Amino acid sequence: MHHVRTLKILFHIYMYELKESLLVDDAWLEKLFPSVEVLLSLHMHFFSFLKLRQKQSQDEENPNNFCITQLGDILINQFSGNLGEQMMVVYSHFCSHHSEAVNFYKEQTHNNKKLQILIR
Numbered sequence: 001m002h003h004v005r006t007l008k009i010l011f012h013i014y015m016y017e018l019k020e021s022l023l024v025d026d027a028w029l030e031k032l033f034p035s036v037e038v039l040l041s042l043h044m045h046f047f048s049f050l051k052l053r054q055k056q057s058q059d060e061e062n063p064n065n066f067c068i069t070q071l072g073d074i075l076i077n078q079f080s081g082n083l084g085e086q087m088m089v090v091y092s093h094f095c096s097h098h099s100e101a102v103n104f105y106k107e108q109t110h111n112n113k114k115l116q117i118l119i120r
Helices: 002-022 026-032 036-056 072-079 081-096 098-111 113-119
Strands: none
Touching: 002 026, 002 036, 002 113, 026 098, 036 072, 036 081, 072 081, 081 098, 098 113
């Protein structure tokens, strides 16, 4: 839940503000945040299945209580087959460009006064 929330904030707020305030293009944002939109989509899909399983496992007398007895099917679905392959490709791209993104971020914050102000 927290990971999805962080990705949503990054995508819908931080990236939006960068695009609107600094008028940067999609290529600039992709360099800074590689594949974040696809990552968000994949994790929202996974989280929706986890929430559904939680709802299915609610105690009838008290909906705030639940006991999840089976989770493996959701994990297998998310991390194997086509979906698992997609996650591996997207995370490989994200992780392999991490150092480049960090260096780009440092360079941009050092050279761009508008970005420095926006970040503060």
